[in-house]
Amino acid sequence: xxxxxxxxxxxxxxxxxxxxxxxxxxxxxxxxxxxxxxxxxxxxxxxxxxxxxxxxxxxxxxxxxxxxxxxxxxxxxxxxxxxxxxxxxxxxxxxxxxxxxxxxxxxxxxxxxxxxxxxxxxxxxxxxxxxxxxxxxxxxxxxxxxxxxxxxxxxxxxxxxxxxxxxxxxxxxxxxxxxxxxxxxxxxxxxxxxxxxxxxxxxxxxxxxxxxxxxxxxxxxxxxxxxxxxxxxxxxxxxxxxxxxxxxxxxxxxxxxxxxxxxxxxxxxxxxxx
Amino acid sequence: xxxxxxxxxxxxxxxxxxxxxxxxxxxxxxxxxxxxxxxxxxxxxxxxxxxxxxxxxxxxxxxxxxxxxxxxxxxxxxxxxxxxxxxxxxxxxxxxxxxxxxxxxxxxxxxxxxxxxxxxxxxxxxxxxxxxxxxxxxxxxxxxxxxxxxxxxxxxxxxxxxxxxxxxxxxxxxxxxxxxxxxxxxxxxxxxxxxxxxxxxxxxxxxxxxxxxxxxxxxxxxxxxxxxxxxxxxxxxxxxxxxxxxxxxxxxxxxxxxxxxxxxxxxxxxxxxxxxxxxxxxxxxxxxxxxxxxxxxxxxxxxxxxxxxx
Numbered sequence: 001x002x003x004x005x006x007x008x009x010x011x012x013x014x015x016x017x018x019x020x021x022x023x024x025x026x027x028x029x030x031x032x033x034x035x036x037x038x039x040x041x042x043x044x045x046x047x048x049x050x051x052x053x054x055x056x057x058x059x060x061x062x063x064x065x066x067x068x069x070x071x072x073x074x075x076x077x078x079x080x081x082x083x084x085x086x087x088x089x090x091x092x093x094x095x096x097x098x099x100x101x102x103x104x105x106x107x108x109x110x111x112x113x114x115x116x117x118x119x120x121x122x123x124x125x126x127x128x129x130x131x132x133x134x135x136x137x138x139x140x141x142x143x144x145x146x147x148x149x150x151x152x153x154x155x156x157x158x159x160x161x162x163x164x165x166x167x168x169x170x171x172x173x174x175x176x177x178x179x180x181x182x183x184x185x186x187x188x189x190x191x192x193x194x195x196x197x198x199x200x201x202x203x204x205x206x207x208x209x210x211x212x213x214x215x216x217x218x219x220x221x222x223x224x225x226x227x228x229x230x231x232x233x234x235x236x237x238x239x240x241x242x243x244x245x246x247x248x249x250x251x252x253x254x255x256x257x258x259x260x261x262x263x264x265x266x267x268x269x270x271x272x273x274x
Numbered sequence: 275x276x277x278x279x280x281x282x283x284x285x286x287x288x289x290x291x292x293x294x295x296x297x298x299x300x301x302x303x304x305x306x307x308x309x310x311x312x313x314x315x316x317x318x319x320x321x322x323x324x325x326x327x328x329x330x331x332x333x334x335x336x337x338x339x340x341x342x343x344x345x346x347x348x349x350x351x352x353x354x355x356x357x358x359x360x361x362x363x364x365x366x367x368x369x370x371x372x373x374x375x376x377x378x379x380x381x382x383x384x385x386x387x388x389x390x391x392x393x394x395x396x397x398x399x400x401x402x403x404x405x406x407x408x409x410x411x412x413x414x415x416x417x418x419x420x421x422x423x424x425x426x427x428x429x430x431x432x433x434x435x436x437x438x439x440x441x442x443x444x445x446x447x448x449x450x451x452x453x454x455x456x457x458x459x460x461x462x463x464x465x466x467x468x469x470x471x472x473x474x475x476x477x478x479x480x481x482x483x484x485x486x487x488x489x490x491x492x493x494x495x496x497x498x499x500x501x502x503x504x505x506x507x508x509x510x511x512x513x514x515x516x517x518x519x520x521x522x523x524x525x526x527x528x529x530x531x532x533x534x535x536x537x538x539x540x541x542x543x544x545x546x547x548x549x550x551x552x553x554x555x556x557x558x559x560x561x562x563x564x565x566x567x568x569x570x571x572x573x574x575x576x577x578x579x580x581x582x583x584x
Contacts, residue, residue, distance in 0.1 A: 202416075229418075
């Protein structure tokens with residue numbers, strides 16, 4: 001495992017999209033230390049900001065220290081494991097296509113934005129626009145899974161096309177805005193106007209009745225095994241990822257189906273208590 | 275091995291009951307395992323019986339099918355009572371058609387049911403089942419991808435029918451069999467029932483005929499050109515003296531137990547426990563049916579299934 005320890009924290013963000021396990025796996029530590037990062041508008045090297053130890057040949061990287069201003073870590077990665085011991089900055093795992101990012105701390109905005117595959121696990125909170133589409137893009141996350149044990153900011157899973165996002169805590173406003181398909185599970189409280197302009201897809205909020213837009217219609221209690229499949233999968237996942245203590249899984253009540261958003265296609269659904 | 279004094283056959287035995295030194299001839303068929311769940315065991319059983327009905331033999335049915343076993347809630351994907359069903363067909367395309375038709379007509383209409391794949395999926399050899407049944411949703415169906423498996427949610431009158439999109443297809447083994455011959459019908463039937471129960475309890479096999487027992491054992495072909503199979507006269511007691519009989523001289527009745535399995539080992543295990551269960555007083559010979567090695571590549575020799583056999 002390659003260990004990268006942040007030497008000191010700066011207010012100026014560090015753009016470090018080279019920090020991904022699949023590309024570092026074939027490089028020696030000297031080469032890794034000389035890889036380019038951008039400190040604000042200044043070109044710099046990895047070694048200027050991180051103490052490089054160990055070897056990345058096993059496809060595993062550990063980021064240590066205060067990385068809350070480190071952006072784009074793990075972005076576009078296709079394989080391997082990126083572990084973060086502490087907070088991490090914006091765009092982590094953006095455009096990710098495979099592998100695992102595990103963050104023991106809080107994550108910044110745009111976590112897993114437009115990701116295509118792989119898994120991101122956050123033992124902590126995440127910022128705004130998790131799994132979202134960048135401004136102007138037609139699709140957000142297109143595959144993979146994001147599991148957050150804490151809460152998230154606004155516009156969670158905006159324009160989600162495929163994949164699963166699970167939030168153990170609460171969300172900010174507009175979760176699932178413009179949802180195209182895929183599934184978002186919110187185990188805490190949903191922010192206002194969930195699923196605004198959603199075309200298809202599912203928002204499960206099993207323990208909270210959010211404030212719904214008037215363009216959603218109640219279809220009555222949902223009689224389907226589909227929520228049970230998700231619940232069982234989450235139980236399995238929590239066990240596998242050792243999240244039993246942090247991901248609050250208590251049995252789901254009977255869910256009511258609200259179909260919408262009828263300002264668009266209207267084939268989406270919000271499942272929550274009546 | 276001894277010589278049977280009554281008809282000069284080489285003889286093996288299990289607890290003193292003669293076991294003929296012959297073999298069952300089994301053949302490969304495409305197979306699928308389907309998990310059906312429902313709100314309660316009664317509904318599970320009804321759906322399972324509907325889906326596996328009229329599927330005793332590929333000679334005259336679209337597939338061979340049966341209930342492998344009932345499943346407890348903690349053994350099913352959705353935590354409800356369930357059943358494991360096995361289906362066997364000549365080819366993957368024909369098996370796919372059978373599954374679509376039988377799940378679509380037998381399980382989908384049954385209240386509260388859901389259907390899942392029960393075999394590993396090889397993308398190059400999988401069966402599109404839910405992927406075809408979904409069209410019943412007439413555009414209102416919803417797809418969900420979870421843990422790399424796609425499910426279809428089809429709106430129905432009591433909620434939603436959930437079915438997995440693709441099912442794994444394996445190479446199964448069909449045509450394992452035992453022929454139990456006894457002195458009276460009652461004794462032979464009891465022995466056959468006991469054997470069928472023991473054979474059916476083996477995981478990964480089914481006995482596709484009604485009650486697991488066949489009284490109409492067949493041979494390949496017929497004097498009537500259009501018939502693919504006809505009665506196996508060599509085992510019909512009423513034709514003794516008219517045809518060359520394969521029955522034990524003291525046998526009044528013979529029953530055949532046919533077994534299909536997901537693999538050869540399961541079929542052999544099932545036949546082994548079946549022989550053991552059938553070896554009761556009044557049974558005079560345990561035998562097996564074959565076609566001289568012309569039908570299938572799997573020759574299951576009864577002597578290898580005896581205690582201490584290979």
